[in-house]
Amino acid sequence: YLEDGTIDWDTASAELWDNLKDQNSAGRILDRLSEVQREIRNDSDGRKEAGSLKYSSVCRQFNECGLVLPRAFEKPYKDRDEKSWSFYEWKQGIETPYYVIRSGLIGMCRILRENFISAQGEEYVSGLTEPFWRRAQLGWWKYLWRKTNEEEADGGPSIEQFIREHRAAWDREMCELLTSVPAMLPAMSASAGEATLNAQAEAAVREVLRYVDGMGDLKPEPRTRDLDACCLTMKLARNWTSHQGIRDMTIENCGFLLALCLRGYFDISRMPELSRKGYLAREESLLKLLGPGADLPERSVIIELMDRSFEQLLAKNQAVYKAGDSGKDTPVYKIISGIGHQESKCRETVSMDEIYLLFWQLMFRGMPADQDSGLKIILKYTA
Structure with missing residues (x-):
């Protein structure tokens, strides 16, 4: 041991390893680690109010096992020591928008995955939203089945069997999406500038949006307004x-x-209440970056604003796209997506303004008087 109580590993490691190897004691090491874990937990639970469990005591336990405990980020009491510098560098990093999004999204995906995996093996997996499945994928699998049957005269599986098999494969891929988020939003160096973080976040958006591929024209279904808004807004964002x-x-x-x-891919309404609350709290942490949020105005005011902005969007579409047949009965998605069409004169100027406008138009234009929304948190921070 050194004077500060830590082990002189340069001297001890070879001897320690020889002893462990000679005793063939891998099992004994694991047993001892389990004992230490129980001791630390019991110590913490039994003396929580006294606050006697310290980093140094845990470090001593690890030393006795022949392990080095990773250095902790303790709140510093001085301004100029190395520990203080490390702490403030870490604190500054986690408060940036990139890390707020990263931590929130990883937590959301973890909650979804825990609830999603529990549904594996069922014919209709409760994790995916049914409208997303029907619109984004069901039509695609039907198309593949028809194409296969045209090429193979022996008949092959029925359309129900074909879709069920591909549904299972799609469920697995969607589950893989939930585990791949940390790779999309990696921990970046403290020296990474705003442009680098922004580019990484945009790359994550493009990766997540690729699951929209194959989504055809969506027609409103009864009482699916929230998912109509999510799916069509995702589709436009994916294209742009x-x-x-x-x-x-x-x-x-x-x-x-x-x-x-x-929200478009997974149905959080079927989660247990505790999981849903945890998910919504993390979702709100992301959305708070947009601003303080605002209460929604009266419904009549919203409808008036939606009508006015629809007229402006229609005029812009007719001016830049020259579609010729865009009118008041044209679906709002077609009007807004036409602004970014390859023949549009302002194709290169499309912005997030149109994305937010599409979302709100789909949420509120012609909204049934008795239909409430499950997207209240998103509406609050995009108002």
Whole structure:
């Protein structure tokens, strides 16, 4: 041992390893670690109020096992020592929008995955939203089945069998999405600038949005307004980020789109209450980056604003796209997506403004008087 109570590993490690190897004691080491874990937990539980469990005592336990405990980020009491510098560097990093989004999204995906995996093996997996499945994928699998049957005269599986098999494969891929988020939003160096973090967040948005591929034209279904808004807004964002790009996308906008995607893909209404509360708390942490949030105005005021903005969007579409047949009965998605069409004169200027407008138009234009929304948190921070 050194004077400060830690082990002189340069001297001790070879001897220690020889002793462990000679005793063939891998099992004994694991047993001892389990004992230490119980001792530390019991110590913590038994003396929680006294606050006697210290980093140094845990470090001593690890030393006795022949392990080095990772250095802790303790709140510093001095301003100029190395520990203080490390703490403030860490604190500054986790408060940036990129890390707020990263930590929130990882937590959301963990909760979804825990609830999603429990549903594996069922014919209709409760994790995915049914409208997303029907619209984004069911039509695609039907198309593949028809194409296969045209090429193979022996008949092959029925359309029900074919879709069931591909549904299972799709469920697995969606579950993999939930585990791959940390790779999309890696921990970056403290020296990474705002442009680097912004580019990484945009790359994550494009990766998550790729699951929208194959989504055809969506027609409203009874009482699916929330998912209509999510899916169509995701579809427009996917097209615009993959082709001409959105010029003014910020990290905060990325947080909104990522939260929207998860709502479009997964049905949180079926979660247990505790899981749902945890998910919504993490979702709100992302959306707070957009601003302080605002209470929604009266419904009549919202409808008036939606009518006015619809007229402005229609005029802009007719001016820049020259579609010729855009009118008041044209679906709002077609009007807004036409502004970014390859023949549009302002294709290169599409922005997040149109993305937010589409979301709100789909949520409130022609909204049934008795239909409430499950997207209240998203509406609060995008108002």
